[in-house]
Amino acid sequence: MNYISEVLGVGHDQGVGFNPRMNGQRQMIRTISPNRASFGRCSACTVRSFSICGALDQSDLVEFERIARHVHLAPNEALFTAGQLAQSVHNVAAGVARLYKLLPDGRRQVVGFALPGDFLGMAPSDRYSFSADAVDSVTLCRFSREAFTHFIAQRPHFLIRINEFAARELMLAQEQMLLLGRRTAEEKVASFLVGWRKRLAHIGDERQTIALPMSRQDIADYLGLTIETVSRTLTRFEREKMLIIVAGGVRLLDPGRAAAMAAA
Amino acid sequence: MNYISEVLGVGHDQGVGFNPRMNGQRQMIRTISPNRASFGRCSACTVRSFSICGALDQSDLVEFERIARHVHLAPNEALFTAGQLAQSVHNVAAGVARLYKLLPDGRRQVVGFALPGDFLGMAPSDRYSFSADAVDSVTLCRFSREAFTHFIAQRPHFLIRINEFAARELMLAQEQMLLLGRRTAEEKVASFLVGWRKRLAHIGDERQTIALPMSRQDIADYLGLTIETVSRTLTRFEREKMLIIVAGGVRLLDPGRAAAMAAA
DNA sequence: TGGGCTGGTTGATCCAGGTCAAATTCGCCG
DNA sequence: CGGCGAATTTGACCTGGATCAACCAGCCCA
Numbered sequence A, B: 001m002n003y004i005s006e007v008l009g010v011g012h013d014q015g016v017g018f019n020p021r022m023n024g025q026r027q028m029i030r031t032i033s034p035n036r037a038s039f040g041r042c043s044a045c046t047v048r049s050f051s052i053c054g055a056l057d058q059s060d061l062v063e064f065e066r067i068a069r070h071v072h073l074a075p076n077e078a079l080f081t082a083g084q085l086a087q088s089v090h091n092v093a094a095g096v097a098r099l100y101k102l103l104p105d106g107r108r109q110v111v112g113f114a115l116p117g118d119f120l121g122m123a124p125s126d127r128y129s130f131s132a133d134a135v136d137s138v139t140l141c142r143f144s145r146e147a148f149t150h151f152i153a154q155r156p157h158f159l160i161r162i163n164e165f166a167a168r169e170l171m172l173a174q175e176q177m178l179l180l181g182r183r184t185a186e187e188k189v190a191s192f193l194v195g196w197r198k199r200l201a202h203i204g205d206e207r208q209t210i211a212l213p214m215s216r217q218d219i220a221d222y223l224g225l226t227i228e229t230v231s232r233t234l235t236r237f238e239r240e241k242m243l244i245i246v247a248g249g250v251r252l253l254d255p256g257r258a259a260a261m262a263a264a
Numbered sequence C: 001t002g003g004g005c006t007g008g009t010t011g012a013t014c015c016a017g018g019t020c021a022a023a024t025t026c027g028c029c030g
Numbered sequence D: 001c002g003g004c005g006a007a008t009t010t011g012a013c014c015t016g017g018a019t020c021a022a023c024c025a026g027c028c029c030a
Helices: A058-067 A145-153 A156-182 A185-202 A216-223 A227-239 A255-263 B058-067 B145-153 B156-182 B185-202 B216-223 B227-239 B255-263
Strands: A068-073 A078-080 A088-094 A097-102 A108-114 A131-134 A138-144 A209-211 A243-246 A249-252 B068-073 B078-080 B088-094 B097-102 B108-114 B131-134 B138-144 B209-211 B243-246 B249-252
Touching (some): A058 A068, A088 A145, A108 A156, A108 A216, A108 B156, A138 A145, A156 A185, A156 B097, A156 B108, A156 B145, A156 B156, A185 A209, A185 A227, A185 A249, A185 A255, A216 A227, B058 B145, B088 B145, B108 B156, B108 B216, B145 B156, B185 B209, B185 B227, B185 B249, B185 B255, B216 B227, B227 B243
Antiparallel strands (some): A068 A138, A078 A131, A097 A108, A097 A131, A209 A249, B068 B138, B078 B131, B088 B138, B097 B108, B097 B131, B243 B249
């Protein structure tokens, strides 16, 4: 069993730190954000190419920008909560959001982490079916559901793009079901690292050290494990020279071994 | 660990039988199909209202019918396999299909069961990311991906409908992640029964006995359990008078108790 | 009518990962 | 620098569900 330990409000900056385990050899890990996206101007947005907006041309973009509102969230601030009226849809511009569902007794399942470029809020009803909040400092574009629905209805190419995103999302969800239902703890942690690294690379973050802005509890709740098992497994990986644990992340020494564990 | 035990070809008719536990008091369970859909004529299709085709008007329907091919599959016949080129998309018209992913060593995760009205095959790449085959006798409408893509591109309302289906699918996937990652065996089995009953009701199958055309192994692989645990749990539910196990299904005696287990 | 095959049930035992309980370390702040 | 609360790690132990192994009931076909 595990419980919600969300503290709303401003947290401590987990994005910067140095490695305690390397005796003074500092390892800086920065917040996840492809360079520093300039906001207010969609045409200059650095995440546009890997977001749904990539399907919009200049004139669409001007229209789109008119219905967008930029929102900034401090670490652990809520984006929306399951059960609330789904009045907005969102596009993550910078930072990482945690998407999760809770059981009445507090057990939590993190159903995903949203990265820059990810689209949130396609609810099949008029209410959110999961909750979302900021892991680190998050910037997003928010659209009223109504304006958004109206906007897309005239633009089939945009609808097709959103469909592609939904299909990718669904595929990831199915991968995750396989992981949750049939993989061992070791395979889960290895798969998570490999998958997360791939997602970071996809948005242009190719540093050799994998940034892990989320807590161990978040990772545990994502993998259907306890925090102790995640910690032990990472420590074992380190002992076995597969990786080195650094502040705010992990440095993969043997990506091949990790990938092999993740595959089978 | 569990292994693939797929025998391609015609199986035994699991859709009909009588309850061995009720000493001669026969309990017929029929195949899942809302009445008997008449095929070849979309306009007379009984599952249209709860399928993506519900968004098409008469003239669209005529066009649509032109690109559809009807396919009939015997129990356990494959619909498509993960990794294959995704040349078609499908709409289930009758019967139940099992969607699953395999690990190299044979561990299997059933990621869903497709019922009449369900739409299959939105692959985010040019290859299927999961496999699908018939549980019982299945009838489907098959479309070439190319023709389908072309068809939807001109019809925003149809795209919107497909989007709604994708969003619902994604929500179900997230529910399933919560189940796989955080629920106990007892909660998993109870949730499955309640959820399955709800889906059957949605397509108009409101018999008091819940038809379970899939095998215990399928259920186990769907819930991230072993066949033994599923069997033991169902037997216990029966002992506790929550339900009665009948051939090809289960009769819920205490839906309230089941729902309570499923909820928390 | 009987034997073998398949799917399901039941029982005994085991162990991966959970639970409980301390440390230890980190980040922060005075 | 020193101290405090939160996050993480580590250790000892326990248990839910897996594994291993019969067994049983229907069904098919000879």
